[in-house]
Amino acid sequence: MKFAARFTDWLEHRWVNPAYVGWILLGLALFFFAAATNTLAGWLYVISGVMLALLVIAALLPPRNLNGLVVTRSPIQPVTAEVPLAVELQVRNPQRQTKGLFQLIDPLPKGLGAVQVQAVSSLLPGQTYIWRYQLPTRRRGIYQWSRADLRTAAPLGLFWCRRSMAAPATAVVYPQVLPLKRCPLLDTVGPRQGQHWRYNPLAQADTQGVTRSLRPYRWGDPTRLIHWRTSARYGELRVRELETMTASREVVIALDTTARWDEPSFEQAVIAAASLYSYALKQGFAAALWLPQPDSSGQDALLREQPRVMYALAGVALRPAQGAIALPQKSTIWLTSAGTETIALPPGSRRVVWGNGRGATSGSGSGTTVIDPSEPLEPQLQVNV
Numbered sequence: 001m002k003f004a005a006r007f008t009d010w011l012e013h014r015w016v017n018p019a020y021v022g023w024i025l026l027g028l029a030l031f032f033f034a035a036a037t038n039t040l041a042g043w044l045y046v047i048s049g050v051m052l053a054l055l056v057i058a059a060l061l062p063p064r065n066l067n068g069l070v071v072t073r074s075p076i077q078p079v080t081a082e083v084p085l086a087v088e089l090q091v092r093n094p095q096r097q098t099k100g101l102f103q104l105i106d107p108l109p110k111g112l113g114a115v116q117v118q119a120v121s122s123l124l125p126g127q128t129y130i131w132r133y134q135l136p137t138r139r140r141g142i143y144q145w146s147r148a149d150l151r152t153a154a155p156l157g158l159f160w161c162r163r164s165m166a167a168p169a170t171a172v173v174y175p176q177v178l179p180l181k182r183c184p185l186l187d188t189v190g191p192r193q194g195q196h197w198r199y200n201p202l203a204q205a206d207t208q209g210v211t212r213s214l215r216p217y218r219w220g221d222p223t224r225l226i227h228w229r230t231s232a233r234y235g236e237l238r239v240r241e242l243e244t245m246t247a248s249r250e251v252v253i254a255l256d257t258t259a260r261w262d263e264p265s266f267e268q269a270v271i272a273a274a275s276l277y278s279y280a281l282k283q284g285f286a287a288a289l290w291l292p293q294p295d296s297s298g299q300d301a302l303l304r305e306q307p308r309v310m311y312a313l314a315g316v317a318l319r320p321a322q323g324a325i326a327l328p329q330k331s332t333i334w335l336t337s338a339g340t341e342t343i344a345l346p347p348g349s350r351r352v353v354w355g356n357g358r359g360a361t362s363g364s365g366s367g368t369t370v371i372d373p374s375e376p377l378e379p380q381l382q383v384n385v
Contacts, residue, residue, distance in 0.1 A: 012151075012162045016059045022158035025051055055158065062161035066102060066150045068095040069123075071165035073148065078172035078310075084134040085171050087116075089148055091131070093123040101154035104131055105162075112143045112171065140175040140270065142315040144168075174310045175267075178275040178378045185350050185369065185381065186280055189251050189331045214238045252302065252328055253277050254290040256336035257319050265354040265373040266318065269335045272352065272377060274313050276333055281306065290332070291316060292325055302328060338370070 011017040018026060029051035036044030074088040089106065093099050100122035107115050118131045148167040153160045214230055217237035225239040255273045273289065280287035289303045289312060303309045325343055327334070332349040345351065351368040371380050 012160050013164065016062055016159035016161045018159055019153055019157060022055065022058065025158060026055055029055065054156070058156040058158035061155055062152050062159055063163075065099060065152050065154050066161060066163050069093060069099060069102075069150055069165075071104070071148050071150065071167050073167040073169055076169055076171045078174060078314075079137060080174045081137050081140050081176045084136055085112075085173070087133055087135060087169075087171075089131045089167065090128050091120065091123065091150075092128045093125060096125050098125060099123045102150055102152035104129075105149040105151055107145060107147065107149060108135070109143045109145045111139065111141060112137075135171075137173045139267070140173050140314050142311075143171040143173070172311060172314050174314050175270045175274040177278045178271065178381065180275055180279045180378065180381060182382050183276065183279050184383070185333060185352065186251060186276060186283065186285065189249070189333065189348060189350055213241045215241055249284075250286040250288070250330050251280050252288050252290050252330045252332045253280070254327060254332050254334050255313075255316065256292065256325075256334065256340065257316060258292050258325070259337040259340040261318060261337045261354070262373075265337060265371075268371065268373055268377050269337075269352075269354060270313055270316060272371075272381060273335055274310065275378075275381065277306075277309055288330075289313070290328060292319070 008017050029048050032044050032051065033048035035041070036048055070092045072090045072092070074090070076085060076087060079085055087106065089104060091104055100120065102120055104118045104120060105115060106117075113135050116133060116135075118133070120129055123129055146166065146168045147164045149162050149164050151160065151162040214227055215238065217226065217231075217239050221239045225242070227238050227240050230238045253273050253276050255269060261269070277287050277289055287304075289309045291303075291312060303312055327343070327346065329346050331347075332345055334343075334345055334349060334351045336351070336353055338353050338355045349367065353368060353370050354373055355370040369380075369383070371377065
């Protein structure tokens with residue numbers, strides 16, 4: 001059966017593959033030809049010849065119906081898990097003849113969904129058909145596929161013909177980001193000085209906050225920022241430049257991809273890494289993501305820009321340990337699995353361990369939180385450490 005399926009698929013892509021009715025008509029044509037050979041009846045030869053001629057015409061027309069069509073694909077914007085992907089394909093007919101009665105097929109990769117099929121009834125010369133559809137996303141990942149297919153049996157429906165067109169696509173599904181309202185893990189991270197957390201404020205230009213300086217008005221500046229008293233003094237409009245104060249605390253979200261994870265726990269850990277990173281940015285941290293690299297170079301493995309961080313988390317996978325893990329010497333949130341060998345963390349760091357039904361409690365040592373993978377993740381990340 002597998003050989004037959006591969007053979008018919010090869011026929012459909014390389015030439016044409018008879019449809020069910022086509023096989024029946026071919027069998028009848030051979031039957032009448034054999035009967036005519038035995039009986040020497042001329043009318044049987046005529047029937048057999050007409051059937052064979054019809055089959056030849058039906059085999060030659062489908063490839064001509066697809067000839068010259070051009071398929072292009074629009075870039076797919078990255079989304080977060082549970083948000084649908086928007087896919088768009090265009091089929092253009094640059095020929096002088098009308099094309100029609102064919103299928104546009106998008107063979108999606110495994111894990112993204114079933115094969116998508118759209119029927120096109122008619123495509124006039126110079127016309128472009130645009131097909132838009134949405135794909136539900138259930139899991140993070142980086143999905144790639146390289147082609148789209150055109151398939152037709154027109155006009156007689158006796159033979160199927162399929163042609164593959166180059167239409168490369170990359171769909172990036174980021175991990176889900178939990179809307180954390182508080183996170184003691186991050187709020188208390190970092191080294192202490194006496195009874196207070198070390199806090200060095202950084203000035204950051206903004207459209208609100210305290211006045212940093214005055215400058216001449218530029219086209220497009222909000223009128224609410226005009227300082228009228230100074231403008232009257234200088235005889236020209238002056239606007240205020242504002243700044244806000246943000247914390248300079250650095251934190252590294254480190255995901256241990258070399259631990260012995262089960263799949264649900266690892267997916268939870270990826271979601272936790274994305275959520276903690278996003279929460280840290282909102283709180284004014286200088287946040288970064290760290291993933292074990294083959295050369296264990298902790299400093300070079302830091303990812304700081306949000307697009308790079310989310311892309312890395314979308315495609316992160318388990319990998320075997322290669323040498324000792326060298327964490328960067330910064331305050332770290334270490335996400336790992338129970339049963340993994342304990343490593344020394346920098347001062348002021350926190351450890352988050354995925355256990356087996358033990359609940360989110362203070363675990364083996366100060367600064368350790370144990371996550372129960374069978375319970376919702378969001379409230380466990382918001383519990384006091």
